Amino acid sequence: MATLDDVRALALALPRTDEKVSWGSAHWRVSSKGFVWERPLRRADEAALEAAGVPLPTGDVLGVRVADEGVKAALIADDPDVYFTTPHFDGYPAVLVRLERIGADELRELVEEAWQQRAPKTVAAAWLAEQGRRDG
Template sequence: MATWDDVRRLAARLPETTEGSGTQVGGPVWRVRDAMFAWERPLRRTDVQALESMGAPVPPDPILAARVPDLGVKEALVADAPDIYFTIPHFDGYKAVLVKLPSIPESELSELLVEAWPCRAPKRLAKEWLARHEAAGSSGD
């Protein structure tokens, strides 16, 4: 069961990552430089209503949102692991996935953050870090 402390620890391993609080989201937000790549995303009343109207279960908090490289990745995550990943109509067409934080194994959370980070990192920084990361075969060190 992953926690916000796990997200903090794993995100802190990524270069130039800072944690703050989001003015729109209210909870913790992780950014590379000024670009948000992961954040707390509690469901709003309209999100709950939309899920209920579709007959989808409403997951309990805590919920993490994370950037993904493209909509195909998002669709694959939601289809392959609906017990962990989901989306809401508000995120239609948006390259981010929602995560039932207590359901994701720590190793998968690490992989998700490692994949979310370069989606928002400056290209040069991402390219340099990914080259080092792949050469080392590590998960964020």
């Protein structure tokens, strides 16, 4: 079971990342661009999930920037127990994550890929090279 502290540690270990509190929730940014954030559900979110027959999360929810809506759809289709969305995110490349159901390795991969999407290209390339990897 992952926690917001796990997300914090993963995000802040990446270059040029900081944490900001906005609307009472933690947001992690790279060069002032958000890539992962704490996302408590709103009443409208809960109503939409209930109407769609999607179980409500019992723990913390993380919003994560993804490459595009195709990636978002694939994550949700592959593991709907972990990934979901609400109408609030229609047309936006982000997915919601039930932290209590995601494994440590999968969370690390998700956070790193979100960071790569938003980091300046030279910063991401340098970090990947340090990791011994070519691309995300």
